[in-house]
Amino acid sequence: MSATVDKVLDAAEGAMRARGYHAVSFRELADDIGIKSSSVHYHFPQKDDLGVALIERYSKRVLAELNRRSEESKNPNDRLDAFIDVYREALVNTDSVCLCVMLGAESRGLPDNVSNAVADFFDANIGWLANILPTTLSKKARRNKAASVLATLQGAMMMAATLKDTGLFDAIVKELRAAHRQS
């Protein structure tokens, strides 16, 4: 993958996480990294090509980070903490929501391939989380619990960003940890 492609995706990720898909233009991204918009089109012919590539890179990065951290401990509680921490750092380090909170909210207004990539991101995250939940639960129950944890995190990111209050995210997460701690 070329250096320019990564620069474009970096710029696109920052912009789309802050303002959404439709509020980001090829020209803006090009200006950000010091090239022309036609050069961006060389790498991503259409905007949805950029959107899909962005989500796929983001998704891979998040899952790799989750797997890396979960190798540090096999304890389910530690792994839940790792999951939460990955999301927390995404909020704190970038001062913006998860890419897929934004694109998930906008999904009905996105090209189908972009919207599907967002759905895949959620499925993958739910699957990851479901795997660390107690095997005493049914597969469906684990999936539902996993979806519940993810929904709370995503909602908490969105509200904390809107209210400009990271402490609110932490307070919500504290309850989440307590509720899902396994003994």
Added chain:
Amino acid sequence: MSATVDKVLDAAEGAMRARGYHAVSFRELADDIGIKSSSVHYHFPQKDDLGVALIERYSKRVLAELNRRSEESKNPNDRLDAFIDVYREALVNTDSVCLCVMLGAESRGLPDNVSNAVADFFDANIGWLANILPTTLSKKARRNKAASVLATLQGAMMMAATLKDTGLFDAIVKELRAAHRQS
């Protein structure tokens, strides 16, 4: 409030809940209700005027609905159910997320007055919810619990809409009810 103003706001609500603030244009709203975009500008000179008016109308409507339903019972569990039902119906009836999930995600890319109106919506909802939580808890603890419930609902709406799976919303809500039921 004139009939046209309401028609514009109706069209704007449907469009912005589906696709977001930046993906909605004056011309589109005008076409929807059979007038010209300059007539929309007569009622809302700038786009942020429209945004603020839309959120304020939405916020009043949601809070009125919450209050109306909560008059049916003084039982805290019933009132929590009423809160959840209001959000569930918003999802099911319109097949789209809460206006403030969308605008909350986009908030960093919105004009300040619009972004502030979204924040006010969340504050009002958190306040409403906090009021039905056990008075044995501290004020801060109630606020945090209320924010947690709201975050889960908003996140669940967003994910259910993206995955086109209302059942997922229901499954998440089932856990939420169980976790917050007072005996």
Added chain:
DNA sequence: GTCTATAATTTGATAGAC
């Protein structure tokens, strides 16, 4: 791979007639 140049469309917004 990046550039200049440009096409075709859409956008938010305004002036002024009725």
Added chain:
DNA sequence: GTCTATCAAATTATAGAC
């Protein structure tokens, strides 16, 4: 209060030179 007409700017996207 709605219209016609229009503007300046921005948007996605393409053709073709280097």
